[in-house]
Amino acid sequence: MRRDPNDLDRYTASERVIHWVVGISFILAGLSGLALFHPAFWPFTMLFGSSIWTRILHPYFGLLMGVAFLVMAVWFWRLNRMNRVDWEWLRRVGEMVNGNDEHMPEQGKYNGGQKLLFWLLLFGTILLLFSGVVIWRAWFHFDINQVRLASVVHAAVAAVMIGLIMVHIYASIWVKGTIRAMWYGTVTRAWARQHHRAWYRYMTGLGNGQSR
Amino acid sequence: MAWQSLDIQRRSATTTPAPGARQATEVAKLIDISQCIGCKACQVACMEWNDLRGEVGHCAGVYDNPGDLDSQTWTLMRYTELENNGRLEWLIRKDGCMHCQDPGCLKACPAPGAIVQYANGIVDFHQENCIGCGYCITGCPFNIPRLSEKDHKAYKCSLCSDRVAVGQSPACVKTCPTGALHFGSKEAMKDHAEHRIADLKSRGFSNAGLYDPPGVSGTHVMYVLQHADHPEWYSGLPRDPKISPWVGIWKGLAKPLAIGAMAAITLASLFHYIIKGPNEVSKETEKEVENETRS
Numbered sequence: 001m002r003r004d005p006n007d008l009d010r011y012t013a014s015e016r017v018i019h020w021v022v023g024i025s026f027i028l029a030g031l032s033g034l035a036l037f038h039p040a041f042w043p044f045t046m047l048f049g050s051s052i053w054t055r056i057l058h059p060y061f062g063l064l065m066g067v068a069f070l071v072m073a074v075w076f077w078r079l080n081r082m083n084r085v086d087w088e089w090l091r092r093v094g095e096m097v098n099g100n101d102e103h104m105p106e107q108g109k110y111n112g113g114q115k116l117l118f119w120l121l122l123f124g125t126i127l128l129l130f131s132g133v134v135i136w137r138a139w140f141h142f143d144i145n146q147v148r149l150a151s152v153v154h155a156a157v158a159a160v161m162i163g164l165i166m167v168h169i170y171a172s173i174w175v176k177g178t179i180r181a182m183w184y185g186t187v188t189r190a191w192a193r194q195h196h197r198a199w200y201r202y203m204t205g206l207g208n209g210q211s212r
Numbered sequence: 213m214a215w216q217s218l219d220i221q222r223r224s225a226t227t228t229p230a231p232g233a234r235q236a237t238e239v240a241k242l243i244d245i246s247q248c249i250g251c252k253a254c255q256v257a258c259m260e261w262n263d264l265r266g267e268v269g270h271c272a273g274v275y276d277n278p279g280d281l282d283s284q285t286w287t288l289m290r291y292t293e294l295e296n297n298g299r300l301e302w303l304i305r306k307d308g309c310m311h312c313q314d315p316g317c318l319k320a321c322p323a324p325g326a327i328v329q330y331a332n333g334i335v336d337f338h339q340e341n342c343i344g345c346g347y348c349i350t351g352c353p354f355n356i357p358r359l360s361e362k363d364h365k366a367y368k369c370s371l372c373s374d375r376v377a378v379g380q381s382p383a384c385v386k387t388c389p390t391g392a393l394h395f396g397s398k399e400a401m402k403d404h405a406e407h408r409i410a411d412l413k414s415r416g417f418s419n420a421g422l423y424d425p426p427g428v429s430g431t432h433v434m435y436v437l438q439h440a441d442h443p444e445w446y447s448g449l450p451r452d453p454k455i456s457p458w459v460g461i462w463k464g465l466a467k468p469l470a471i472g473a474m475a476a477i478t479l480a481s482l483f484h485y486i487i488k489g490p491n492e493v494s495k496e497t498e499k500e501v502e503n504e505t506r507s
């Protein structure tokens with residue numbers, strides 16, 4: 001159902017579904033992982049049945065997140081290729097954070113920050129997958145020094161990724177009219193014009209638009 | 213209140229101090245390798261007392277049997293045939309938990325109370341709190357804890373904490389027929405080791421010495437070695453065991469750094485929203501879009 005015939009399609013149903021799969025499995029993997037990372041988060045084990053279930057389930061949440069994210073990355077990587085304007089946008093991200101986005105360089109479907117986030121998350125997911133398998137004692141027996149290194153890598157990369165995702169979630173809350181793109185797949189024309197003007201023109205056929 | 217002999221001084225995944233008013237005596241087991249004949253009575257006594265029955269394995273052609281520590285084998289005699297200056301030496305080491313004063317297993321364990329160190333120095337695993345992650349294996353510099361394939365809990369030598377609690381010596385020490393194993397206060401064990409080392413030196417083992425590695429702040433299981441300058445000759449006893457620096461970062465710096473960063477992002481987001489307000493589409497843009505759409 002479309003509220004307004006002028007709304008622009010941003011995500012197909014399958015794109016939204018895979019994003020929710022990644023999002024939910026990331027939160028489950030994150031909460032169960034944090035429970036083991038620091039005693040302050042130990043109460044999170046209660047969310048998963050017991051501390052032992054937390055240890056059993058975490059790698060499967062992680063695997064689901066990792067595989068779903070890789071699928072999503074295959075679908076989206078073209079749109080996330082960085083160009084000169086994206087670097088320019090990133091250099092001036094301070095203005096954006098300050099709330100003065102009128103003069104920011106025109107952006108395609110994604111801005112420089114979103115693209116950078118994409119590549120960082122892709123890199124991080126690959127590291128988490130590899131290091132996670134190395135420390136998964138239920139199934140694997142790696143050399144002790146590899147396990148020690150992988151333990152640090154896994155915890156550090158997970159912490160960085162959780163930080164990035166917190167910023168990602170905040171950005172979607174801060175920029176009004178964004179979250180509906182993940183509910184219904186559409187955004188208003190005004191939203192597109194304000195935040196992704198090149199994409200707006202591309203989608204509406206008004207002038208020389210750009211998909212990315 | 214616990215028994216004084218079982219007062220806990222350190223507890224895994226616990227950030228507040230343990231009750232510490234009572235001063236317990238530090239204990240130690242001394243393994244005098246020069247007096248060991250490799251009879252394995254201690255290995256049997258350990259199985260007896262702790263009700264452990266490993267599956268019958270097969271002989272690999274050496275005396276080591278079973279081939280490695282496991283959840284049913286908390287102590288294991290390891291045999292090394294060493295040719296040293298044209299002499300054959302049979303170095304027999306009783307392997308098992310060293311009960312480190314600074315235990316890497318306890319430092320790495322994420323489950324509150326799964327690993328404790330009593331005030332007398334004994335490091336004990338409480339399997340009812342264990343989640344089976346195996347972090348203790350990652351943390352241990354001596355390759356000691358083993359996960360059970362059956363119940364996915366970690367096991368290792370308890371130094372017979374149940375016996376020690378009631379003033380008994382560990383089962384292995386009680387059983388040893390040659391007097392190679394001793395148990396008592398750590399001080400008394402060091403004194404005894406000094407006599408043994410002096411004796412060995414007088415018999416030509418000029419490098420005899422005590423193995424009480426400072427890298428883990430000393431251990432509550434110590435060895436008298438004929439060749440203290442070559443601990444690695446004894447089935448790879450580590451020369452200078454320490455908690456791995458990777459484990460140090462993982463369990464040290466990484467924790468406050470990660471928590472600090474997450475807290476900072478949360479607070480920065482909240483205050484950003486409060487100070488800057490939401491980023492809404494401007495009325496102007498809405499109007500422009502209306503015009504563009506109509507035309």
Ligand code: HEM
Pocket residue numbers: 026029030031032033034036037038054055056058059060061062063064065066128129130131132133135136137154155158159161162322345
């Ligand atoms: C990609 C597949 C993944 C695998 C195979 C995996 C596997 C593991 C394993 C085996 C552990 C040790 C605890 C246990 O045995 O349950 C662990 C810990 C952890 N994982 Fe993962 N994981 C994966 C993905 C993730 C993701 C996506 C996150 C982040 C949100 C994450 C965050 C953590 C954290 C924070 C810890 C605790 C580290 C510590 O104790 O210091 N993992 N993971």
Ligand code: SF4
Pocket residue numbers: 308309310311312315316317318335351352353354355356357368
């Ligand atoms: S030898 Fe290993 S298992 Fe035993 S106390 Fe030291 S770190 Fe823990």
Ligand code: SF4
Pocket residue numbers: 224317320321322323326327337341342343344345346347348349357365366
């Ligand atoms: S396996 Fe058990 S004892 Fe070992 S670190 Fe994990 S919870 Fe602690």
